[in-house]
Amino acid sequence: MTDIWQSAMDHAVALARKAGQVVRDAVGDAQKEAVMVKSSSIDLVTQTDQKVEKLIIQSVKEKFPTHCFIGEESVAAGEVCVLTDSPTWIIDPIDGTTNFVHTFPFVAISIGFSVNKQVEFGVVYSCLQDQMYTARRGKGAFCNGRPLRVSHEKDIRQAIIATEFGSNRDPGVVDKVFSSLKRVVSIPVHGVRGAGSAAINMCLVASGCVEAYYEIGIHVWDIAAGSLIVSEAGGVLMDVDGGLLDLMSRRVLAANNQSVAEHLAKEIDAFRVRRDDAAS
Numbered sequence: 001m002t003d004i005w006q007s008a009m010d011h012a013v014a015l016a017r018k019a020g021q022v023v024r025d026a027v028g029d030a031q032k033e034a035v036m037v038k039s040s041s042i043d044l045v046t047q048t049d050q051k052v053e054k055l056i057i058q059s060v061k062e063k064f065p066t067h068c069f070i071g072e073e074s075v076a077a078g079e080v081c082v083l084t085d086s087p088t089w090i091i092d093p094i095d096g097t098t099n100f101v102h103t104f105p106f107v108a109i110s111i112g113f114s115v116n117k118q119v120e121f122g123v124v125y126s127c128l129q130d131q132m133y134t135a136r137r138g139k140g141a142f143c144n145g146r147p148l149r150v151s152h153e154k155d156i157r158q159a160i161i162a163t164e165f166g167s168n169r170d171p172g173v174v175d176k177v178f179s180s181l182k183r184v185v186s187i188p189v190h191g192v193r194g195a196g197s198a199a200i201n202m203c204l205v206a207s208g209c210v211e212a213y214y215e216i217g218i219h220v221w222d223i224a225a226g227s228l229i230v231s232e233a234g235g236v237l238m239d240v241d242g243g244l245l246d247l248m249s250r251r252v253l254a255a256n257n258q259s260v261a262e263h264l265a266k267e268i269d270a271f272r273v274r275r276d277d278a279a280s
């Protein structure tokens, strides 16, 4: 049976590769680039983020003129952020902008594609590592064409957990983040890591390198593609409170299996943040 979204997915992979070249060409000069700030002094954006998002959206508009978009830098520029049932490209042009600015080598282009609010395919290109992660709903997850499978570990005490500090440094939020982190470290788990990119953290779960990843404060463009890559690699997704994942809630927990996920959820202070689709 033909896959009606195959040509869109092929286009996403080609665009991610092209965007990756733009990012690789710029990374050496990133420190010379004008670094601007968005929601806070540590929420960074560069001209390369904006250039890559434009490149992707322009090209998709030419090929699929009826499709919708949610793009990180377009939303920052005032576009609405609402996930509808229409075919929608959900784009993070550089996931890991802070890494990009500092030449820390985990930088990704993340492209998710949803229809009826369900992610149909996800593409995450870790461009400095030249690793192309892809997933098509119902057809598995791959890295450079190699099938991905999550870790078999069932005991969270034998696990590595990925998380991030995020870009909100309000003292109350920092306290909550650290109190969760203290509980997770004290389970005790084998270790805690963070790549500095939500999309790459999710691909690490899908690859079996880490058992789980959680974060509060991410956005739909950080996790849309990665969420499908995790589930197609056999993993589970949920809200940090153990409920159902809501892509717009800005909270995510991805794990290799239900038992690790549920144990982790019990340790997290699941505070609420303003939703991506909250009326502005």
Ligand SMILES: O=P(O)(O)O[C@H]1[C@H](O)[C@@H](O)[C@H](O)[C@H](O)[C@@H]1O
Binding pocket: 043, 044, 072, 092, 094, 095, 096, 097, 098, 164, 165, 166, 167, 196, 197, 198, 199, 215, 217, 218, 222
């Ligand atoms: O803004 P970009 O696209 O680089 O993405 C974010 C990361 O993906 C988060 O995990 C991370 O915690 C940061 O919030 C970071 O901003």
Ligand SMILES: [Mg+2]
Binding pocket: 092, 094, 095, 096, 198, 221, 222
């Ligand atoms: Mg991001």
Ligand SMILES: [Mg+2]
Binding pocket: 049, 072, 092, 093, 094, 095, 096, 097
């Ligand atoms: Mg980004």
